[in-house]
Amino acid sequence: MSARCPFPVRADSAVRAPGDGSWKVCHRLGRTGFASGKLAWLIPLILLAGSSISLPAATKWFADAIWYQIFPERFRNGDPANDPVAASLAGTWPYSVPNDWRVVPWTSDWYALQPWEKANGRGFYYNAQLRRYGGDLQGIIDQLDYLRDLGVNALYLNPIFESPSLHKYGATMYHHVDKHFGPDPKGDLELFAREDAADPATWRWSAADQLFLKLLAEAHRRKMRVIIDGVFNHVGIPFWAFQRARREGPDSRFAKWFHIRRWDDAATSQDEFDYQGWIGIKDLPEFAKDARGPHAEVKEHLRAVLRRWMDPNGDGNPADGVDGWRLDVAAELPLPFWEEFRGWVKAINPEAYLTGEIWWDNFDQFTFRDARPWLDRAFDSVMNYRFGDAVYQFFNQPQPFAATEFRRLLETMQTEYGSGRSLVQQNLFGSHDTSRIGSAVVNPQYRQDHGAGVEHNRGYQVRPPDAAEKQRWKQMVAFQFLAPGAPYIYYGDEVGMWGADDPDCRKPMVWDDLKYDPERAHPFGQPRPVDNVAPDLNLLKFYRTLATLRRQHLALRRGNFTWLIADDARRIVAFRRQSGDDRIVAVFNASDRGATLAASELNLPPAPRWRDLISGAQVKLGALRVPASGFRALRAE
Ligand SMILES: [Ca+2]
Ligand SMILES: [Ca+2]
Numbered sequence: 001m002s003a004r005c006p007f008p009v010r011a012d013s014a015v016r017a018p019g020d021g022s023w024k025v026c027h028r029l030g031r032t033g034f035a036s037g038k039l040a041w042l043i044p045l046i047l048l049a050g051s052s053i054s055l056p057a058a059t060k061w062f063a064d065a066i067w068y069q070i071f072p073e074r075f076r077n078g079d080p081a082n083d084p085v086a087a088s089l090a091g092t093w094p095y096s097v098p099n100d101w102r103v104v105p106w107t108s109d110w111y112a113l114q115p116w117e118k119a120n121g122r123g124f125y126y127n128a129q130l131r132r133y134g135g136d137l138q139g140i141i142d143q144l145d146y147l148r149d150l151g152v153n154a155l156y157l158n159p160i161f162e163s164p165s166l167h168k169y170g171a172t173m174y175h176h177v178d179k180h181f182g183p184d185p186k187g188d189l190e191l192f193a194r195e196d197a198a199d200p201a202t203w204r205w206s207a208a209d210q211l212f213l214k215l216l217a218e219a220h221r222r223k224m225r226v227i228i229d230g231v232f233n234h235v236g237i238p239f240w241a242f243q244r245a246r247r248e249g250p251d252s253r254f255a256k257w258f259h260i261r262r263w264d265d266a267a268t269s270q271d272e273f274d275y276q277g278w279i280g281i282k283d284l285p286e287f288a289k290d291a292r293g294p295h296a297e298v299k300e301h302l303r304a305v306l307r308r309w310m311d312p313n314g315d316g317n318p319a320d321g322v323d324g325w326r327l328d329v330a331a332e333l334p335l336p337f338w339e340e341f342r343g344w345v346k347a348i349n350p351e352a353y354l355t356g357e358i359w360w361d362n363f364d365q366f367t368f369r370d371a372r373p374w375l376d377r378a379f380d381s382v383m384n385y386r387f388g389d390a391v392y393q394f395f396n397q398p399q400p401f402a403a404t405e406f407r408r409l410l411e412t413m414q415t416e417y418g419s420g421r422s423l424v425q426q427n428l429f430g431s432h433d434t435s436r437i438g439s440a441v442v443n444p445q446y447r448q449d450h451g452a453g454v455e456h457n458r459g460y461q462v463r464p465p466d467a468a469e470k471q472r473w474k475q476m477v478a479f480q481f482l483a484p485g486a487p488y489i490y491y492g493d494e495v496g497m498w499g500a501d502d503p504d505c506r507k508p509m510v511w512d513d514l515k516y517d518p519e520r521a522h523p524f525g526q527p528r529p530v531d532n533v534a535p536d537l538n539l540l541k542f543y544r545t546l547a548t549l550r551r552q553h554l555a556l557r558r559g560n561f562t563w564l565i566a567d568d569a570r571r572i573v574a575f576r577r578q579s580g581d582d583r584i585v586a587v588f589n590a591s592d593r594g595a596t597l598a599a600s601e602l603n604l605p606p607a608p609r610w611r612d613l614i615s616g617a618q619v620k621l622g623a624l625r626v627p628a629s630g631f632r633a634l635r636a637e
């Protein structure tokens with residue numbers, strides 16, 4: 001989820017938003033101006049050893065990570081027997097499931113309406129929230145080797161806890177994995193009924209929970225870390241404590257967990273029960289909170305949840321648990337709460353990684369939050385949309401965006417966050433909340449998260465990129481993998497998936513062993529090309545090559561960073577990464593004309609030989625050719 005506001009929504013108003021409401025979301029002002037930097041031990045220790053940046057041992061993996069985000073409902077259906085059933089959609093938008101509802105075939109044309117969707121006459125964007133495709137944990141386990149071969153070593157899973165929605169941002173409980181992600185939905189449901197959710201001593205391990213623990217073990221065996229989504233600002237309407245409060249009334253011990261404005265009056269026929277939902281969205285009841293966060297009892301519950309997933313067998317060794325958390329709408333909760341939360345997490349596992357969804361500062365003015373207060377006091381990293389937006393602006397926007405301005409944006413960020421912390425930020429081009437890079441290159445006139453969707457902007461093109469657009473895509477990914485920061489792949493980008501902002505960025509993953517219907521339909525019936533749907537194996541190879549380079553070269557993971565060129569006239573940027581003897585120079589040409597650089601322009605350190613890291617060929621440095629929308633990466637040997 002994200003916090004932004006395309007139009008004013010009063011936080012206390014009862015607005016209806018589809019799905020997770022991520023298009024109708026508002027900033028809350030305030031909560032800025034924190035004292036910064038008081039916990040110096042939280043800041044990665046930066047020792048300039050030779051020319052590389054050294055990090056405390058516990059945080060080295062943060063810099064070495066190549067992230068891969070999985071949206072579980074859409075990654076892989078490893079077990080058709082556990083697929084969602086109509087009853088499992090109860091309690092979430094749109095609160096009405098057609099009688100003839102069916103799981104949608106994985107390989108079907110995305111915008112083509114299913115028979116039950118046609119019958120309700122509500123169009124694609126309403127029905128998209130009713131769709132389920134059956135992705136599950138077995139599907140992820142089955143594809144761990146694919147992910148290892150791609151070269152990723154850190155997975156981020158969107159919410160996995162029990163919830164009726166497709167995205168699971170409104171939990172029914174935090175202490176069980178969704179029953180339809182595991183092998184025995186019916187048995188899990190019976191198990192839930194035998195527990196007292198308020199008493200962690202009664203919590204058992206459901207079949208889905210156990211499969212998740214297996215997923216963790218299988219990932220760890222492959223030297224991959226796994227972090228999961230912590231959605232702790234709000235819950236879903238079916239959340240057990242919210243339901244108990246509602247049922248039990250003002251005397252319920254759970255009444256104080258939520259901000260309940262009005263109780264039902266039994267004497268009247270209508271339901272007067274009213275409460276605060278996240279930014280006014282009633283689908284997502286918010287925990288009541290003060291300057292230090294939610295109520296102490298909520299905190300105690302959250303601590304039990306952390307212990308359960310971070311050290312499942314409770315033996316004090318966190319090797320069997322998750323490796324960290326991605327914290328949803330993190331700016332919505334007070335920073336002192338996150339400081340406390342960090343203490344709980346790091347006490348269980350000092351190597352755990354915390355990354356916050358810290359995004360727009362002012363959505364309309366395209367300004368990003370300066371993440372320093374959170375990085376100083378609570379999180380190791382943020383989802384660094386700020387990086388992706390800068391890269392898009394320089395390499396992808398149609399109006400010339402000066403190389404020197406690009407350099408200034410990245411330098412400002414690097415100065416604010418510091419060299420050590422810059423190495424561990426999640427540098428991404430897209431997520432479940434934005435258009436994919438594959439559609440951003442086709443529709444470059446739209447800034448990320450702004451009008452980049454067909455639902456509200458019918459001029460948005462739904463086709464895949466052409467060859468020139470794909471070239472720009474590869475150039476940006478090369479920049480992402482060669483620059484400081486942990487590169488981050490949104491599932492399917494590596495095989496060329498395209499899609500507009502949510503929900504179109506949540507298409508089922510395109511696999512090589514499945515045969516897909518071509519995309520022919522348009523959500524509003526407009527003419528469009530017929531586009532084949534199949535993995536782009538050349539692009540996959542390109543991502544693999546970059547991931548391999550990153551694994552092989554410490555300079556790329558933890559090396560220092562020096563700008564060499566930011567040339568407005570030729571639209572060329574270049575930088576050097578260095579860690580001891582490992583010296584790499586990267587040159588990018590963002591213009592549509594090939595360029596030739598003299599070696600003197602790059603001010604290269606003396607080296608007997610230079611080698612092209614992509615082709616493997618030895619390079620003569622007299623005149624370095626950089627193709628239009630291309631790049632060169634060279635290593636001193
Ligand atoms: Ca399934
Ligand atoms: Ca009533």
Ligand SMILES: [Ca+2]
Nearest residue numbers: 311315317320
């Ligand atoms: Ca353990």
Ligand SMILES: [Ca+2]
Nearest residue numbers: 433434449501
């Ligand atoms: Ca969005």
